[in-house]
Amino acid sequence: MLLGTQRVNDRGHLEIGGCDTAELAAQFGTPLYVMDEATIRANCQRYVTAFEKRYPGESLVTYAGKAFLVQAMARLVDEEGLSLDVAAGGELYTALTADFPAERILFHGNNKSDWEIRMGVQASVGRFVVDNFYELRRLDAMAGEAGRVQPILLRVTPGIDPHTHRRIRTGQEDTKFGINISDGAAMEAIQEALILPNIKLLGIHCHIGSQLLDTKSHEDAIDVMVEFLASIKAHTGVAVEELNIGGGLGVRYLESQNPPSYETFADIICGTLEKAFERHGVTPPRLLQEPGRALVAEAGTTLYTLGPIKKVNIVEDPGYRYYVSVDGGMSDNPRPQLYDSVYSAMVANRAGQPRDRVVTIAGKHCETDILIWDINIGDTDIGDILAVQTTGAYNHAMASNYNRFLRPTVVFVNEGQADVVYERENLDDVIKQDRIPVRLKK
C-alpha cells in the first residue's frame, strides 16, 4: 500500500513528497512525523470540489483541527480556502496566532470555560457551536458584555448509533455531546436561542462518529436532521440557514480497508440530502462539514529507528514471536492502546524487499505498548528505519510526554523539500513547567 506521493525510489527506499525517508530520518532524527503537503492540499481541494459539484446550495468545508493542528497547518488550511473547526482554547489560539481569519473559525467544545468563550467572542469567531443550555446563556451574556451579536450553530443529537469503535461514537442519544432532539430539548434550545438578544442562530450541527467506513449512519442522521429543520420552521416560522453534518469519513489504515472516495461519499450524502429536502419541504440550507481524519490521516507517516529484536517462545503457532522495538511508542501514537487501532508499516530503507517475516512492533515505554501485532515486513536489523503509515490524524495531536518522552519533530515534505513545522522537544522542555518548593530544594 503506497499512499499520496509515496513511492519506492531506485535505492529501494520509501520516498514521500520527493524526499528519501532514510535521509529524512538521518537529518531530523526519529521518531519523525512526515506530512505529505501535496496530498493534504489535494485532499482539501478534492473534498471541496466533490461537494461544490453535487450540492444544490452553498457548501462549506471546515477542517477539524483536532486531527492535526500546528500553526503551519492553519496557514495551509487558510491558503486552501477551507474553514477551521477548533475544539478548545489552545486550538483557537494556534489558529489566531497563525493569522487564520476568525470569521472562518467554528468553535466547538462541550464545556467551554469562561476564558475560552471570552477569547472566541473577542476574536469575533464566525460561529460558536453551542453544546448545551448553560453555554447558550453564558455566551449570550458574554457576547452582550463585549457588545457583539455572536452567530451560533446549536449542536443537536440525532440519536444515531454508528458502527465504529465505542470510544469514537457521538451521535447516539446516550452521549455527553449536544442536546437531544427526541425528547424535545433541542427544540426548546432553538426557541431560546431565537429570542436571546446577543445570539444569532444560524443553524444546527451534528457529528455522529469517526472512522466511518460506510455512509449508513450519515444517511440516517441526515434524515433526522432535515426532519428537525422542517419542524423548526413549523414551530418557530424560522428557516435556519445552515446545516452542519460534522465529519467522520474513514480512511485506509490497512490495504484491505475500503472507505468511500470523497466523490462517492458526496454522491450519497448529496443524494440523501436532496431526497430528504424534498420529502420534508425544506429549501437547501448552506451545508457545512467538518472532516478531520479524511483530509490528513493518509498524508502522515511516522518514521522510527529499529532497536533490539527479541525472539520469544509462545504457545500458539508458529511457536515463537519476534518483538522488534522502535524508538517511540504510545507517547507519539496512543491509538492502538485507546482504540485497538491497526496500522500498516514497511522498512523504509528496504521498501522493495520481499515480505517473508512476521514481527510484532513494540514501543519503548514502560508499558506493553505494542504498536502493531503480527505484521509481515520482511528482514529487519538494528538501525533500520520503520515507516508506519496513516499517522497524519490524531497522532501528533494526541502525543504526550509519558515517561517524559520528547514530542517528535513534524516535517512537511513537498517536491524534495522538508520543512520543520513542529520542533522536537528537548530535555529542558520536559522540565520547563516543574517547580521545586523551597522546602524540597537541595
Ligand code: LLP
Ligand atoms: N466534528 C466534531 C464535532 C468532532 O467531534 C469530530 C471528531 C470531527 C468533526 C472530526 O471527525 P473526523 O472527520 O476526524 O472523523 N481521537 C480519535 C478520534 C476522535 C474524534 C473526535 N471528534 C481517534 O484517534 O480515532
